[in-house]
Amino acid sequence: MNPVTEPHDLLVDKVMTELPAWLPAQRWFGGKDRPVTAVRPLRTCVLSAGEPVLVHLVVEVQQPDRREPYQLLVTDLVENYDATTEPELTGRLLDLIAADTEVDGLVFAHEPDVELQSGLRGRPITSEQSNTSLVFGSQYILKLFRKLTHGENPDLVLHRALHLVGCEHIARPLGSITGTLDGQPTTVGMLQQFLPDAVDGWAMATTSVRDLMAEGDLHADEVGGDFAGEAQRLGQAVATVHGDLERALGTEHADDEDIERTVRAMVTRLDTVAEAVPELLPYVPALRGAFEQARDTPGAIAIQHIHGDLHLGQVLRTVQGWLLIDFEGEPGAPIAERTSLRSPLRDVAGMLRSFDYAAHQLLVGRPEDHQLAVRALEWSRRNRAAFTEGYAEAAASSVGDPRGRGHLLRAFELDKAVYEVAYEYANRPEWLTVPLSSIARITGEGAR
Ligand SMILES: Nc1ncnc2c1ncn2[C@@H]1O[C@H](COP(=O)(O)OP(=O)(O)O)[C@@H](O)[C@H]1O
Numbered sequence: 278m279n280p281v282t283e284p285h286d287l288l289v290d291k292v293m294t295e296l297p298a299w300l301p302a303q304r305w306f307g308g309k310d311r312p313v314t315a316v317r318p319l320r321t322c323v324l325s326a327g328e329p330v331l332v333h334l335v336v337e338v339q340q341p342d343r344r345e346p347y348q349l350l351v352t353d354l355v356e357n358y359d360a361t362t363e364p365e366l367t368g369r370l371l372d373l374i375a376a377d378t379e380v381d382g383l384v385f386a387h388e389p390d391v392e393l394q395s396g397l398r399g400r401p402i403t404s405e406q407s408n409t410s411l412v413f414g415s416q417y418i419l420k421l422f423r424k425l426t427h428g429e430n431p432d433l434v435l436h437r438a439l440h441l442v443g444c445e446h447i448a449r450p451l452g453s454i455t456g457t458l459d460g461q462p463t464t465v466g467m468l469q470q471f472l473p474d475a476v477d478g479w480a481m482a483t484t485s486v487r488d489l490m491a492e493g494d495l496h497a498d499e500v501g502g503d504f505a506g507e508a509q510r511l512g513q514a515v516a517t518v519h520g521d522l523e524r525a526l527g528t529e530h531a532d533d534e535d536i537e538r539t540v541r542a543m544v545t546r547l548d549t550v551a552e553a554v555p556e557l558l559p560y561v562p563a564l565r566g567a568f569e570q571a572r573d574t575p576g577a578i579a580i581q582h583i584h585g586d587l588h589l590g591q592v593l594r595t596v597q598g599w600l601l602i603d604f605e606g607e608p609g610a611p612i613a614e615r616t617s618l619r620s621p622l623r624d625v626a627g628m629l630r631s632f633d634y635a636a637h638q639l640l641v642g643r644p645e646d647h648q649l650a651v652r653a654l655e656w657s658r659r660n661r662a663a664f665t666e667g668y669a670e671a672a673a674s675s676v677g678d679p680r681g682r683g684h685l686l687r688a689f690e691l692d693k694a695v696y697e698v699a700y701e702y703a704n705r706p707e708w709l710t711v712p713l714s715s716i717a718r719i720t721g722e723g724a725r
């Protein structure tokens with residue numbers, strides 16, 4: 278007699294056949310620039326066996342040059358099988374975390390001293406991101422990491438460490454979901470305090486840029502939506518978080534070997550990206566020169582745990598001030614790099630890049646508009662200066678004033694721009710001009 282095929286087995290079989298076509302259409306899928314050659318299931322956890330079925334699935338996505346694990350939550354309730362869009366179903370995840378329990382090898386836990394309200398529905402946030410986040414009531418936000426990295430996710434590790442030293446610029450970590458990847462316990466979800474009134478820095482900054490662009494004869498400091506005061510406070514917040522990370526997890530000084538490794542990594546990334554994106558090729562010699570100059574930075578270079586992918590979309594303005602979110606590092610970088618000790622100037626560089634992005638994204642599709650280009654540069658310079666000023670005011674002694682670190686800061690900024698070239702090429706090709714035009718400006722004009 279044939280064994281009875283359970284509804285969840287049928288569902289998983291159907292999902293597996295559709296994934297090669299479905300995955301590349303998802304914003305969070307990191308391999309959109311190359312074909313999916315196969316998808317195979319790695320681990321299945323049945324959270325509900327029927328009416329409707331809810332299955333947590335870890336799959337390995339195979340592409341010509343890589344094999345990467347991704348997390349999915351699937352159901353037979355909706356046609357595309359994606360359960361994360363179904364608030365009634367995702368509420369179950371919060372209930373399991375609140376109950377501190379284990380289902381089929383998936384461990385749901387709340388943080389010590391945290392008592393959670395259960396019975397809430399989990400609605401997905403609408404902004405398009407690298408992961409999928411669900412909001413429960415006005416209290417909690419659960420991030421389901423899409424591409425999985427073995428072990429504890431740095432987002433959870435750094436949030437916990439910062440919470441323990443009383444950091445005021447993060448959302449409190451409240452719980453986690455841990456699965457298993459190749460036998461290693463691996464974070465698949467993180468629950469945090471949700472700030473319902475928060476506005477992200479990108480929305481605020483681009484509103485300010487639009488205000489300036491709309492006022493033909495006013496300068497950035499004269500228009501109502503001037504952002505410089507916020508940029509300065511943001512600089513202070515970032516420096517404070519760096520100080521808190523240093524207190525929580527320590528700091529070291531980079532030796533010659535560390536610096537050499539950093540320069541080599543920047544050059545290697547440049548070569549890899551230039552091979553894939555021909556538009557970058559004309560800038561390779563100047564970029565290589567800028568990376569090699571980083572060796573000449575005078576004085577000791579402090580290294581520590583940092584945010585790793587800091588930009589205006591990773592900071593939230595709340596009534597209490599600025600919060601930093603998403604300490605996962607660059608989604609495209611290897612985990613060893615994302616968890617290594619690095620100069621906090623990398624975060625400063627990331628944020629400086631972001632001011633440049635906010636100013637110049639309005640020029641996408643209208644590169645000939647000289648007047649707008651001048652105004653964009655004015656906005657960017659004003660806010661970059663305000664941010665750096667704020668950072669210098671609050672920086673702990675080991676980090677100090679970024680303005681005294683010209684070569685290094687410039688190299689980090691250009692390295693980030695190279696990363697962005699790869700990111701835009703894979704995700705938003707029409708935005709490729711944003712990092713490319715910055716590279717042209719920075720390498721053409723020298724350090725600003
Ligand atoms: N604690 C929070 N309170 C309010 N909104 C949040 C919070 N954490 C994240 N968000 C919102 O969710 C979005 C995605 O969060 P993020 O951690 O950056 O996810 P991803 O890793 O997918 O980029 C943010 O841009 C922000 O708008």
Ligand SMILES: O=P(O)(O)O[C@H]1O[C@H](CO)[C@@H](O[C@H]2O[C@H](CO)[C@@H](O)[C@H](O)[C@H]2O)[C@H](O)[C@H]1O
Pocket residue numbers: 406407408479586588589590591603607608609627630631632634635697700
């Ligand atoms: O998904 P994440 O937020 O972890 O980060 C990735 O996506 C970002 C875009 O959403 C990308 O950031 C780049 O674009 C931003 C504007 O959309 C800009 O503010 C950043 O400065 C720029 O780097 C980020 O690089 C990528 O890792």
